[in-house]
Every structure is written in structure tokens, then in C-alpha cells.
Amino acid sequence: MSGMTPSAASLYDRVQRVIPAIEWPVFSDDIDAILRLKRERNAVILAHNYQTPEIFHCVADIVGDSLALARKAMEVEADVIVLAGVHFMAETAKLLNPSKTVLIPDMGAGCSLADSITPEDIRLLRQRYPGVPVVTYVNTSAAVKAESDICCTSGNAKAVVESLGVPRVLMLPDEYLAQNIAAQTEVEIIAWKGHCEVHERFTPEDIREMRAAHPGVTVLAHPECPPEVVAEADFAGSTAAMSDYVGREKPARVVLVTECSMSDNVAVDHPDVEFIRPCNLCPHMKLITLGNIRAALEHNRHAVTIDPAVAARARLAVERMLAV
Numbered sequence: 261m262s263g264m265t266p267s268a269a270s271l272y273d274r275v276q277r278v279i280p281a282i283e284w285p286v287f288s289d290d291i292d293a294i295l296r297l298k299r300e301r302n303a304v305i306l307a308h309n310y311q312t313p314e315i316f317h318c319v320a321d322i323v324g325d326s327l328a329l330a331r332k333a334m335e336v337e338a339d340v341i342v343l344a345g346v347h348f349m350a351e352t353a354k355l356l357n358p359s360k361t362v363l364i365p366d367m368g369a370g371c372s373l374a375d376s377i378t379p380e381d382i383r384l385l386r387q388r389y390p391g392v393p394v395v396t397y398v399n400t401s402a403a404v405k406a407e408s409d410i411c412c413t414s415g416n417a418k419a420v421v422e423s424l425g426v427p428r429v430l431m432l433p434d435e436y437l438a439q440n441i442a443a444q445t446e447v448e449i450i451a452w453k454g455h456c457e458v459h460e461r462f463t464p465e466d467i468r469e470m471r472a473a474h475p476g477v478t479v480l481a482h483p484e485c486p487p488e489v490v491a492e493a494d495f496a497g498s499t500a501a502m503s504d505y506v507g508r509e510k511p512a513r514v515v516l517v518t519e520c521s522m523s524d525n526v527a528v529d530h531p532d533v534e535f536i537r538p539c540n541l542c543p544h545m546k547l548i549t550l551g552n553i554r555a556a557l558e559h560n561r562h563a564v565t566i567d568p569a570v571a572a573r574a575r576l577a578v579e580r581m582l583a584v
């Protein structure tokens with residue numbers, strides 16, 4: 261471990277269970293540079309739960325699921341926000357902080373859900389279902405949010421749907437999230453056909469095989485998984501709810517049926533829990549690295565911009581959600 265700067269060295273203690281010592285020198289130089297650049301630029305880094313541990317635990321100031329990042333983005337006291345996550349998250353941060361510079365280290369960090377629906381699709385759905393409110397998952401572009409009545413996340417979708425006081429809603433674009441919420445509420449939910457490319461790959465057989473291979477394992481699934489997968493799980497919830505579950509229930513063995521990095525990030529705080537790690541990577545989340553976070557701060561790239569007319573309407577849908 262020679263050659264590490266003192267600040268990176270002090271951070272390594274925290275992540276040594278999930279980052280092998282041999283890999284650390286690759287990260288430490290960028291970590292020290294990022295810590296310095298954050299001070300120089302009065303910048304904060306917001307990181308999603310699916311970011312790798314050297315980002316999540318070593319350079320991020322605020323971490324969480326989409327809902328937490330959206331909420332905390334509003335309270336940020338900084339000139340610059342770097343969003344270590346995917347593009348729709350950076351747009352949401354910009355919507356809530358229009359006067360701040362919001363940077364995303366790689367413009368190509370998209371999302372299969374966000375790509376599954378366009379503003380035009382929503383306008384057509386409104387013609388087909390007149391008067392039915394449109395609830396849009398935050399995993400969408402600002403232009404799609406602008407066509408919506410209210411946003412939701414996997415953490416608050418049921419509460420948002422029920423807050424509207426109507427018998428029927430359109431819930432877009434995640435078909436599985438819509439079906440999983442429909443199973444928990446009296447409100448009729450009309451779904452779209454979007455899927456998360458990470459969660460749609462899990463199958464009920466995967467869960468049964470994990471239970472057979474790891475007796476006694478507690479299975480926590482994300483509600484973007486197909487309903488047949490959620491039915492096989494012991495608990496379904498957002499990444500924040502999964503993390504809370506592990507902290508509260510302290511299962512001896514657990515599997516988080518979601519993106520790979522989530523287990524590494526939660527494992528850091530729970531040395532007594534054995535994590536079984538099926539690995540489905542989100543290729544978009546993995547485009548964000550320490551190297552491009554550093555470059556983002558050094559070169560002020562890539563600044564997120566949103567057409568002001570679109571932003572005003574999209575912000576309303578996000579703010580309505582945050583008020584629920």
C-alpha cells in the first residue's frame with residue numbers, strides 16, 4: 261500500500277472488505293484529486309446506490325436511491341453538482357437546482373426505461389385515456405416528465421398513486437413496477453411496456469436455485485423485477501428499502517436481487533451479514549468512473565441543460581411527488 265496519500269489511505273479502511281488491496285493504488289490518485297477538486301470548485305458528488313464502492317464510499321457526499329438523490333439535491337449548498345449515476349438523475353438534479361452547474365461525467369449513461377417512452381407516446385395515451393392522470397417513474401427524460409401529472413420512484417409509487425384519489429391511473433414506463441404496485445392497491449393501473457434491462461433478466465428459477473445453493477438465504481427483490489420474481493422473494497422494495505431491511509433485520513445470509521454494486525455498498529456497513537451476489541450489471545451506471553468524475557471537475561463537463569419551458573413543467577411533476 262505504499263505510495264498512498266494519507267487521505268486516500270484513511271478511506272481505504274472503510275472499503276477494504278469490498279476492494280482488494282492490490283486494486284487500491286489504481287484508485288487512490290484519482291480519489292485524492294477529486295477530493296481536492298471538490299474543495300476548489302465548491303462541488304458535491306451525488307452517487308446512486310449502483311455506483312461502485314470506490315465512488316460510493318470514497319468520493320460521494322450524498323448517496324441513495326433516486327428518491328433520496330432527488331430530495332437531497334434540493335438541499336445542496338454548492339456551486340457544482342456532479343451526478344454519479346445516469347442521465348435522467350442528472351436532469352432531475354438540474355430541474356431542482358436550475359441555477360447550479362450540474363455535470364454528468366459521461367453523457368452516454370442512459371437507461372433502458374428512460375429510452376422506452378417519448379413525450380409523443382404520452383400525448384397519444386392521453387387521447388386514448390382522457391382524464392386519466394399520468395404517473396411517471398423518475399427513470400424518464402425531462403421531456404417525458406413535462407408531459408406527466410406527477411412523478412414517482414420505486415420507493416413511493418404506491419403512495420403517489422393513492423394520493424391522487426382517482427380510480428384509475430396510467431403508470432409509465434415500467435411495466436413490472438406498475439404490475440407490482442397494482443398488486444398492492446385498489447387503484448386500477450394501466451401500464452406501459454418499458455423494462456429495466458438489469459432487473460428483467462432475473463427469473464423465478466434464479467431465485468429457486470439461489471435458495472437451493474444457499475439454504476436459509478433471505479431474498480430481497482427490486483420492484484423493477486418481473487412479478488413472478490417478486491413473488492419468489494421474501495421482501496420487495498427500492499434500493500433504500502432493501503438497505504434498511506438489512507440494517508433492521510440483520511439476516512445471516514441475504515441476496516439483493518438488483519444491480520451488482522448494491523451488495524458491495526451495503527456490505528461495507530454490515531460485516532456480520534453474508535451477501536450472496538448474483539451479478540447483473542447496469543452498463544449505463546458502469547460508464548461512470550473515478551477517472552471521468554475527475555475529468556468532469558477538471559474540465560467542467562458535461563453540463564446538463566434543459567429547455568426552460570420543458571424544465572418548468574417537468575419540475576412541477578417532480579415537486580408534486582416530493583410533496584406526497
Ligand code: SF4
Pocket residue numbers: 310346370371372373374399456457458459519542543544545
Ligand atoms: S439499472 Fe435499470 S433502471 Fe437503473 S439505470 Fe440501469 S437500466 Fe435504468
